[in-house]
Amino acid sequence: MLKFLIFSVSLSCTMLLTAAEAVTGKVIKYPLNIRAGAGINYTKLVQLNKNAPVKIVAVSDQWLAILPPEGSRVYVAARYVKNNQLTANVNFRSGPSTGYEALGSGRKGMKVKTIGKPTPSGWIAISSPDNLQFYAGRPAIEADPEALKKLPRFKAPGGRPLPNKELINLEGNFVSTAKDVTLTGYVYASEDNIKAITHVLYQVKGDELQPKYFLMQNRADLSKFDGKKVKLHGESYKVKNWDMPIVIVKNVSSAE
Secondary structure, X not given: OOOOOOOOOOOOOOOOOOOOOOEEEXXXXXXXXXXXXXXXXXXXXXXXXXXXXXXXXXXOOOEEEEOOOOOOEEEEEHHHEOOOEEOOOEEEEOOOOOOOOEEEEEOOOOEOOEEXXXXXOOEXXXXXXXXXXXXXXXXXXXOOHHHHHOOOEOOOOOOOOOOOOOOOOOOOOEOOOOEEEEEEEEEEEOOOOOOOOOEEEEEEEOOEEEEEEEEEEOOOOOHHXXXXXXXXXXXXXXXXXXXXXXXXEEEEEEOO
């Protein structure tokens, strides 16, 4: 069975808010997969339908950390559950084996609600405790943007494709002719000190945002569109040793 990297930003690095303190949002892109971590390679825990409520406790550019939705479940070794109570300190996992992500821990004596019968391998599903947090793609959730700004931020693992940092001069390194493009997506400032590249364009794929183009400002000021959905026009080129094409942006406008 595949083993997944444990997403370490959860309980240890991000303050876990209570349901009362969390920002309420609703699902607008559905069915929405709620995952064990902030990335499409993490285990799907539950699917939510249109208008399903979510309680958001932390944000990143592409993902939201949420409290466990109604109907979600996690797994624990069945030998440590007796009369709906934990008999030892345990890890809660996203599936019925140690090959699945550890989502958090439970203390001896904690009350839990079991679901169904133990698996042949000795694991049992329980209703997700409130001290866990799961993850949803940010474009799939509608919530008050001003309220989201007040929540703790986290950095999702993995990062995005980056060009060769030693290649800082574009001139002479294009490997394609200019292609006139009109694109829609979300603009975020580049976090890397790469000359000429100021922003990255992310586009929606399924329930998440994925980086698609490096952006270079020409006649357009991209800074005022940070974190917003835009429609932009420009010239696209492929560049030697770069993982994504670059767009020299001529015009940009809000698409929200």
